[in-house]
Amino acid sequence: MNIDHYKTGGHFDEMVSPEGEIRSHYEEFYKHLKKTSSRKMNHLQFSANQTQRSMGMTFNVYHDNQGLEKILHLDIIPRIIPNSEWEILESGLKQRTKAINYFLQDIYNEQQVLKDGIVPSDLIVKSRDFLEPCIGLTPPKGIWCHITGTDLVKNVDGQYYVLEDNLRCPSGVSYMLESREIIKRVYPDIFNQKGVKPVSDYPAKLLSMLQNLSDKPKPVVGVLTPGIYNSAYYEHSYLALQMGVELVNGVDLIVENNKVYMQTTKGLEQIDVLYRRIDDTFLDPLTFNPESMLGVPGIFEAYKAGNIALANAPGTGVADDKAVYAYVPKIIEYYLNEQPILNNVPTYLCREEEDRAYVLEHISELVVKETNAAGGYGMLIGPKSTAEEHEKFRNLVRNNPKNYIAQPTLSLSTVPTLADNTISGRHVDLRPYILYGKDIEVIPGALTRVALKEGSLVVNSSQGGGSKDTWVLY
Structure with missing residues (x-):
């Protein structure tokens, strides 16, 4: 291609x-x-699009007139990250996860912070x-946030910034895994030459982590x-299949004597650990929520009694509130006595009078977010919006x-993307x-999520x- x-x-x-x-880590791929x-x-x-469809890599969009199921478009040009860059991200994310876990344990117990x-x-x-x-609970092994998906962006200065922490039911990992399998087939030679770190062992690592939450030698997960x-049902079924564990919903489970059982063709079988993809309430x-038809009556009492482990622990959602996010750098310093390795995006809290006055005056320059919204909803991108939307x-x-x-x-960094029969930069x-x-x-x-529209x-x-697909090099 002419690039x-x-x-x-x-x-x-x-x-x-x-x-x-x-850049040196892209040279071989550029030549290709x-x-x-x-x-x-x-x-x-x-071919990649057709493979996605045949694999069932779809997600549901509730408010889309074009139909419920869509494929998450996989652009075949990978994003490549050198190991030196990844090591910084890895250290920063470990630091952040550790501090947030301390924070959750504290606010539900001593509340010293x-x-x-x-x-x-x-x-x-x-x-x-x-x-x-x-309040007053400590989850199994003292771990609240077992699975975290932290969103980062790289600004015009070339530095990564944390955009938000996703601690409730972070989704998307199945697309990371399946996208890798597709892209390996697209570029078999260059993939092996580049020395790309594997991600295929994620289900095994996830299962090991879940089993670690129980003291039984062979816990049922x-x-x-x-x-x-x-919207993420494909992922739920995919991960259950890859781990070799049961995929269950609320009607499959029953609580007796503060223990949780699966209803099977052979009778009731106790379940010890649940990777739950249902919101807390x-x-x-x-x-x-007494109106919930999705959950399991009595499961929280079984959890309190120590008879079942839940990942992520109930209550973690408070730590990924977008207003709490603004305090994570202070939380890191408070619990770890360390400076944050990864910086937050500068954040104005509208609850603070001075910040609110600045936001109201400069709203056309800012991104305004609802603290509890997700998926790009409840958000205003000032420079891309009209005067009516600003008001x-x-x-x-x-x-x-x-x-x-x-x-x-x-600014958000750009990565080469196949668009309109040519290769051009798109924000990621x-x-x-x-x-x-x-x-x-x-x-x-x-x-890696990519804005497919130019300039978006x-x-x-x-x-x-x-x-x-995201290639982290050795």
């Missing part, structure tokens, strides 16, 4: 330096692109994600799904300031996955974004 006219557009491009030189015809690349992309004024008390105790039934209409209608969000912020934060509009973010078992482990790959900064799949 001599590839432009970075003034952003940090991960393949091409500002001086127009190909140059000698591969446009027709061949488009054929490979078509609140007493010391590091985090405002009302921000936590008045949060809808702070679960009073969890299951994946708890809301059902086939959930739907988990148990007797403890949380709408000003009113939302004025009426409920505690519900909003704002951040500067980051990065979601590495962290497992917290006996140790904290960052999987040496990630879900919205990478969420539910908003029309796609994905890339």
